[in-house]
Amino acid sequence: MEKLQAVQWGEFRIKDIFDVSSSNKVIHANKVKIYDTQIPNTYPYVVRQSKNNGIKGYIHENLKFLNPANTISFAQDTFLSFFQKQKYFTGNNVKVLKYKGKNTIKQKSLMFISIAIQKAIAKLSWGINSSKESILETKFFLPIDHQNQINFDFIEKFIKELESAHLAELEATHLAELEAYLIASGFTQNDFKLQTRDRQTERERERERERAASQAEIENLYLNIVWKEFRIKDIFEQIKTKNVVTNGPGDLPATTAISINNQLGRYISPKGATILQNVFSATANGNGKVFFQPKPFTILQDSYAFKFKYEINNKKEFYLFFLGSLNKVFQKYSWDNKSTWKRVSEELITLPVDNQNEIDFDFIEKFTFLIMKIILNEIIDHYNKKVKNILICIANLK
Structure with missing residues (x-):
């Protein structure tokens, strides 16, 4: 900011720097197939939107209607100015600003100028519209040198430093x-x-x-390794929890029937809650899914918790391995076939076993x-x- 304040600034009109022309062809969005990403033989389709540099997507069209690269697109009734690096097609009411200086202008300078223009027209709003004449007369400010000419050296250096700082960040x-x-x-x-x-x-x-x-x-x-089937109820047991459906908002994570955010659908008051940690939680409604809960939480509704029936080392590797095995079973459950503990506990999961035919926790960890x-x-x-x-x-x- 100090550098911007230290440099001298001069007022310019668009017509002092650019030739303004209409797009080579107005292409209506409902007449073409628009691709979200650029594929071979497609070009940016610039419209009057404020996001993504005005680019709605990418289209195939006759190449003779392309507007030149390294120009500025100017949306007339939404008052948006964007630097366009590639050749591009446009929709309705988009003018093309082409630098008319004798020397080639660098992309960083064009980008800077497009932002300066945008700052000047930002106060204008939809519906006012603008003619070619009014665009030509649009005034904005740029850094100048001792000859009162645009200070391109400053602009290039400033943007390069800005980019370096942004990259480091x-x-x-x-x-x-x-x-x-x-x-x-x-x-x-x-x-x-x-x-x-x-x-x-x-x-x-x-x-x-x-x-x-x-x-x-x-x-x-x-x-x-040798694998063996185990019934879920022979390894795990459901945990009884207190009903806290009426608890108000708080900071205790609580599970619901959601299958995102590690099943933590609400944050409630811990008053009277059964606080659990390092156990599994599961949906009892909707899509069947199991989650590992390494931090304190409680059960709220449409869900339940279960744990190993016997003590094991609380290593994360064990829980993650069993999580994968359990979800192979739970994935078949849905709204019409709810994953209740009574049903799930009778299911079989396949696990690695050692020479004593017991679950091989050493293998699981490694x-x-x-x-x-x-x-x-x-x-x-x-x-x-x-x-x-x-x-x-x-x-x-x-």
Whole structure:
């Protein structure tokens, strides 16, 4: 902000900088197929909307009706100004602003100017409309140099610094989110290393080798394990909970029949509630689904909780493995075939067993950890690709 305040500003009219023309053809949305994402041989379809840079989608149309790239689209009755990097088609009442200077104008400068124009026309509203003449006379402010000319050097440098700062902020935000997710998933700082971009390629190769080794170990484990069917009621028991349907709002998470948000549909007062932790919850109505609840919660309605009948180590790997096995059973239940405990408890699940024909918890722990390790590496790679894509986008603006 200090740099913007320190630079000198001059007033310009659109006609001082741009030629204003109508679109090469008005294309009506109900006459074409609009794609949400750009596929081969399609181009942006710019209309009078305020989101997504005015781009409603992407369309096939005769190429002779394309408007030139590196121009500014100006929506006449919604008063929206956007820089368009690609060639594009338009809908109704969209003018095209083409830079008329002798030298080629850079994309960063066009982007800056489109924002300056938008700031000037933001006070105008739908229904006023505008003619070509009124657009040409639209006044706005831009940084100027000592010759009272547009200070393109300042604009380019300012946007580059802004992009660098924004990229650093994005990287820091994504890194913090990733670290928080990994730690919440049970990994410690020693279980993963988030590298600078200088080592990303090397670490990607290392993670690929780790994935391959983990996958081979999983396959070896799987081939050498024996599986056995168990009745759910022989392993788990339902937990009796107090009725708290009438409890008012509060800060205690409570389960309902929803199958999203880890089944936590309400937050209620803890007064008189049965507070549970490290147990399973399940829907008793609607789509059948089981959830692991690692933090304190209670049962509100259309749901119930159950736990292991005998004491086990409260390792997250155990709960996650059983969660997958249980949901293979629960997924067949629905509104018409409710997943009540009476029904579900009679179902069979298949589990690994050891030499004594007992549930093999050692296998479960190792197997689940290896799966989590593979997922961990994929998450880190996804993060790195996300940052790389941001860098590519910024590079393309240069």
